Amino acid sequence: MTYLQLSNEIRRKGSFLCVGLDTDVRLIPEHLRKCEYPLFEFNKAIINATAPYAVAFKPNTAFYEALGGNGWKQLEMTVSFIKEHYPETLVIADAKRGDIGNTAGMYARCFFENMNCDAVTLAPYMGEDSVRPFLDYEGKWSVILALTSNSSAEDFETLAIAGKHPEQLFEKVLRTASGWGSKENTMFVVGATRPERFVEIRAICPDHFLLVPGVGAQGGSVDEVARYGLNDHCGLLINSSRNIIYASDGENFAKSAAEEAANLASKMALLL
């Protein structure tokens, strides 16, 4: 999916919502837990219910790996289901991978070729050669961690880097990593929990899409993020996971998820 296609899809749906599929087998409704593929059955219902309001889905690989080979299979089934039924939505594997070149190449092959995801989240610590194999895939996206939503982000991400132009580590990451590819194949993760930081971030990366977790359960606000983060092509994907997918644990869980997603999307429509 290209930058323009994503931007147009956002305009068409009036939403820049990404639904996070952090599907925990211990938290899904009880009647689904006995299925052969409980995560997939849950996801299918959530995807069908929320697709009118979302431009992206973001399965979090940890929750599938926690079920071993069967969980991995359900991750693949989930991605296939989205690509088949909602090919206009972006599928982001939230995997936060990062390793030396030949290993990074295996991860890229796994998520882009085998699983046909559109995007993967990546950790920047090891530098360019850990991201390069992902950037080499045409039409695919590398979503690189910059300033994350967790409180320990301040351990390293906001360290002051010495030099002529003082900046923090996450700013250095944005500046350096935005030069590895372009706005056509690179996004950055910036948490919603520090909305005032979007001003500096937009000064470094005015055009790039930013994937923004931390709205909802983690306390970030859609209005605040949009105020500082929107650009001419929207340039934002705001993610909500737990608040949407666990809006209810009853048999009506999908309807509740749709209501929550519709609620966020209607806020977004006003902001666009």
Add this chain to the structure above:
Amino acid sequence: MTYLQLSNEIRRKGSFLCVGLDTDVRLIPEHLRKCEYPLFEFNKAIINATAPYAVAFKPNTAFYEALGGNGWKQLEMTVSFIKEHYPETLVIADAKRGDIGNTAGMYARCFFENMNCDAVTLAPYMGEDSVRPFLDYEGKWSVILALTSNSSAEDFETLAIAGKHPEQLFEKVLRTASGWGSKENTMFVVGATRPERFVEIRAICPDHFLLVPGVGAQGGSVDEVARYGLNDHCGLLINSSRNIIYASDGENFAKSAAEEAANLASKMALLL
């Protein structure tokens, strides 16, 4: 496995070798590729052949994920095989995970509870709360990236951090992360390709075990690493992957791997 048990095992075997199981289905001998579980069949032969010379095995998760659910199953089978037949060896899942607390908890559960690995490699970028859930498991190890063996390590890992005591990012990571746990549950990844840096690293972490990739295919030297990196309890696990497991692609591959491992181990015995 405790620090003392690992140290004693190194003394007993006269080796601090870790064999990296970067098992690529395209590189294993042809006669194995048609098995139902080709990676596992290959690993079993490599493990049996090299166990006398190794104190640790390090499966690299990327190579298993690249085969989807079946690959993940073979990773689990490999770990089970090692724990059953060679319980005295350390199993390190080379996964380089790093995510917010609740997701990190899922990864910890996956690798430590479900798969029964002894250790997992972790990326430090997101800070303490991305590592904490792993440290909370007694008798398990967090192996945190510090200075890696790839050339792009210089993009961020060696950046100068501003402050009263100037230091590079990887030194800050070592200093900060060594305070999260202790030498009993934390190791650091330091590449063999920069052996002179072990002097500064040992000044920060004299006692911690260091997992050292980059010997062999990547050009690092066992002698150089040992000269600067050994401590009173050895404190090193030197990893070799491709040079050992792909020593031959014929039917005698396991014998060739054993010879390569024995060769490295005999160097190590002299250094201990």
